[in-house]
Amino acid sequence: MRTDKKKNNSLILIISLLLILGPTLYFGIVGKAAEMGVALAAGTLSAAFLHLDKLQKFKGAGIEIELKEAVKEAQATLETLKDYTDPVYISSIKIMSEGLTWEGISEDTQHDIVRKIEKIVNNNGASEDVSEAIKEFYNFNLTQLFDRLIPIVDGYFKPEATKNLLLLRDRENFIFPSEKQVRQALEALPHLTPDLEESIKDYGYYKENLYPRNHS
Structure with missing residues (x-):
């Protein structure tokens, strides 16, 4: 009996991993970033619900004890799944921030994906590595926008x-x-060109919202 239970748990773990990694990796390979983010979230939730059948099997006076045992098993499986989902989260974020692949994905789509991951992390918890990768993503984009100001200001001599x-x-x-601090630092300039003005607005908007400014 114990052997059968162990095999069953192993099967559930394998199915859980397939639900999460299968669709996620497929959409990543074909370059469908938004679908990849949705598939990752949906796969994780589907894997968690595989344990609900345990709750339907126990009836009667012992239901409280069995319920606690089922919850413990579900939590243990979710903790195991985190070990597999964390690298997917981190690699997805670093790909977008460090420009390794996914070339051609718009900035809005990149940020939408990271925001979805961030929401999952905030609601369900994740390793410090995932949280750090999210911070690095925003810092990377802030650095890019700030550095864009420097050559324009240099042009004023x-x-x-x-x-x-x-x-x-x-x-x-x-x-x-x-x-505001950026504008104060540039008070020595005689005027702001349209290019510099737009770049300052882009930087300021991102600093406040951690999302690209809409130019339409």
């Missing part, structure tokens, strides 16, 4: 303005200035 701008940025601790 006002060293003081460039120096004031660079002093606002703490690269080691990933501290970013507000849009």
Whole structure:
């Protein structure tokens, strides 16, 4: 009996992994980023519900004891699944932030995927590595937007303005200035070109919302 139960648990674990990794990896390979995020969430939930049949088998006076045992088994399986889903989360985020592949995916779609992952993480918990990967994703994009300002300001040939701008940025601790601080640092400039104005707005919007600014 104990052997059969062990085999059954192993089968459930295998099915759970297939539900999560199968569709997720497929959509990742074919380049369908949004579908990949949805498949990952749906697969995780489906795997969790595989344990609900245990709750239907126990009736009578001992239901409370059996229920607790079933919940413990379900929690143990979910903890095991985290070991497999965490690398998928991390690799997906790093791919988008470090530009390894997924070339051609719009910034909006990338951020939509990360937000979905972030929501799952906040609701269900995840390793510190996943949370750190999410932070790195936002820091990567903030750095890109801030660095975009520097060559534009250099074009004014006002060293003081460039120096004031660079002093606002703490690269080691990933501290970013507000849009107001950026504008104050550039007060030495005679005027702001449309290109610089739009770049400042892009940076300021992302700093506040952690999402790309809509130019339409």
